[in-house]
Amino acid sequence: MKTPSRRAAGRVVTAAVEPAISVKLEDAPMSEIAHALASGRLNATALTGAYIARIEAYDRNGPVLNAVRALNPDALSIAGKLDETKPSAKQPLAGIPILLKDNIATGDRQSTTAGSLALEGARARDDATIVKLLRDAGAVILGKANLMEFANMLAIDMPAGYSSLGGQVKNPYAPALMNDHGIPVVSPGGSSSGSAVAVAAGLCAASIGTETSGSLLHPASLNGLVTVKPTVGLISRAGILPLAHSQDTAGPMTRTVRDAAILLNVLAAGDPLDPATQEQRRPADYTAGLARDAMKGARIGVPSDPADPLNDCYYGKLPPKSAKLMAEAIKALEDLGAAIVRASMPTAGWIGGPGTTMAVLNRNPLSEHKGTVARPPVVFLYELKHDLNLYLRDWATNTDIKTIADIVAFNAANADKALRFGQDYFLAAELTRGDLSEREYKSARAMDLLSARTRGMDAYMNQHKLDAVLFPGAGGAMIAARAGYPSVMVPGGFVSGTTDGKDTPDYPLGVTFAGRAWSEHKLLRLAYAYEQASNMRKPPPGLPAL
Template sequence: MQKPSRRDAGTAAAAVSAEAPISLELDHASMSDIAHALAGGRVTATALVKAYLARIEDYDRDGPKLNAVRALNPDALAIAGKLDSTKPSAERPLAGIPILVKDNIATGDEQPTTAGSLALEGAHARADATIVKLLRHAGAVILGKANLTEFSNMLAIDMPHGYSSLGGQVKNPYAPALVDDHGFPLVTSGGSSAGSAVAVAAGLCAASIGTETSGSLLFPASQNGLVTVKPTVGLISRAGIVPIAHSQDTAGPMTRTVRDAAMLLNVLAAKDPLDPVTERQRRPVDFTAGLTRDAMKGVRIGVPSDPADPLNDCYYGKLRPDWIKLMTEAIEVLEDLGAVIVRASMPTLGWIGGPGTTMAVLNRNPLSEHKGTVARPPVVFIYELKRDLDLYLRDWATDTEIRSIADIVAFNEAHADRALRFGQDHFLAASMTRGDLSEREYKSARAMDLLSAKTRGMDAYMNQHKLDAVLFAGAMGASIAAKAGYPSVMVPGGLIAGTTDGKDTPDYPLGVTFAGRAWSEHMLLRLAYAYEQASDMRKPPPGWPGL
């Protein structure tokens, strides 16, 4: 692919008609604005791709080297050229819009699909993942693959967020130069969809697609000042996505605005015979309908924090003072918009988890401050990992001799100097399971996850207090919603600074999350939109000017 010059990119991005001049600043332009510019003929798909490639060259590959983009699509410019005469429409709403996808999402083209692993370097996929097919059908230009925490942060205990043995370390654009003694970012990019988030925050694409099992969309979106939707499990097909655990895995959009996230959900939410769980899907005709400032009126929002029950205040009771200040201000905005705030702690049985839902795994990570201690990962993750990953490698992976988790473990051990900087303790534990989910401990753990997080947790809490949504700071509520298979929508809440151990940092974002029952994405988007419009809390990272 020919590298565009800075001059070409700047000229292309400003290619507007004399009749309708606009200023399309790619570092923070919304996908909606880009679509309008394309529809009006004021910019072309080729111009956009060249402009984003120039930003990637200057900010991701050079300069601060954010390392968010693991690989570029060599066909991106050719695809864009074919779309230059196609305007966004109801049939092709994303026509000409450049989008990055996380590098655990299969593409049946020249782009490898690696999950950030050296073991899968050069591995391709037999076909596009279902969501990639949907993006292409809607006219999107797949710009490339975003870096991630290797195997979606399921390889090793205490692996830094945003690190992969193949792609290296993703940096947070709000503090890219700030590192600790080991060279790891003090202000993390979040994970595992680190590159997907950083690329959108730094203006390297119009939007991106990430994935989540528990927190992997919400955490990086919070750290990078973005909107994301962690959907109900079953709203979006997982076919062709390198898995962790089918009980909780899902994909979701990462965008700069709520409307953009709703636009992408319109494209991505479709039933798929390759993922039978989507057959129970429930969705509106249009996720962007009803996005108004008055959507908050009369809505009952639970804040799981009761000062009279401090021992059970796990979600707000131990927050840092700056987090508490930000959430207090967010709640005031919600009240001003007409929401009814209900303060009550989550049922203890909901957040503690049932017996047998975690398992002991020895931490051998040589760089972990907890080396030699026992970690407690979810049983469901460890057991489903082997079965689900082996199926992906069998059914989707090509151009690789890796066919099982056992092959990955063996490869990593043979290339330990490059592949095992942080060990592979989770993979070692998973490789000891049968791989067919027949074990009683797995079945019990899955049942207890649903009983605790869903029946005795979110359902009991929302039923008791007649709630429409539950409000969390950042990704604090990711686990309970993910175990239940329930949706969460995050929107920027403001800026904070500093680390948990008292180190000074530049300001960086913290998100506000609205969580709810299954298939409530449309309502949660409406609430997030009302808050977004009233608060206007997204602040792009400083120091990333347009080229």
């Protein structure tokens, strides 16, 4: 039996609902869903149809979360072909619906747009490498998740989760918008906001996002999720619409640490199309060793020394509720047997070196800071033009857009729709040569590594003999990202209110374990021990089973 057709993303999709769904999709871990598929209590068609129904109910209607930019028109057909295939060691994701951030190329009927009106309808010549790995593992590519346009490198002060093509993503824990400009009162997070909201709201089993500096960690924190921001080079970036190759990476967004480890097993693979993966180091199985006692004896750095308050940039300015949450998290780690080392991060590590930022005038008509100077990273602006032009040349099809200059021109010609918040970063990027030959770019990249890696994370972890560094929320995203080092986020609890005094419902705040290159396995083990002891994740209210 089939339900009536449901219209999603401009396409009619028929959602099958038999056999009965035997798991709580609004909160079920991916591993539980895999077990239901393997045992025959569920099949891929019913599962995919049920997620499509939830997208219709909560993403297109109800609170209108707007996390899913478009469904894959072939999702149910793919699922039907997998109905008799059970999850196994060879195909651990068989029949499991996964959403992709809409900067990840698929060589099918779906478009890959980065949320830009300029790329509406643009397709890709082939699947990104990670999409091939997901398909080989049996995943059903459910669709493309909305995102912050061009991964938050188009306009100064663009609201998190907004794109000119996809509109505004909402936080499922606090979906209210401000009346004046339709901007969320509580942010849905960084550029992978749609990927995060979809998982938090039970619209897919898991999703894939990307990060350059905080775009996995911010949305995971604010949506109560687990994510892994991997070492640059662990996961291939081939076929992912870029921001800056020095720091870009993809990563899983899940409800549990075990689920993140399962996905990392699939995604972490060498790829001749991405030279950064040539130095990759990984264990055979990221789920091995996930144990409740993994925290025992670990040395965890807390970059907050009460005797050095002026250098306390990570904990010193936390709002009271966030500070209380982190104090409870630190106490939980001590109870689990960790040795807590309180010492501020070396100043040279978090301030950054000279010449690492670039002055860009803020012309955003809706920004409170219009007319002031923003200072984005030099590396981002220079690599953006170089990397995006290569993607448009080598991957994009079905579009007349071939360069970043074409995007700037399109946006200017369609400013009423495309430039609600301007394009100041793109204008600055277009002024660079685009070949990365400039002396200032090379200097900035060297200084980023010197500050964040050599004088920052390396110096801190070496001095105190640490296994990991604990950051509140996504507060440590920048230093780990500039170093190219991994971070694992896990739910830490709930806070409320905004920095400007607005009352809000409770929404999540995560805790981050960051470490050295290729230490994902260790960080996952630490995060798992904390997760099992604290059990802080709760699904968003008001999104029950259908």
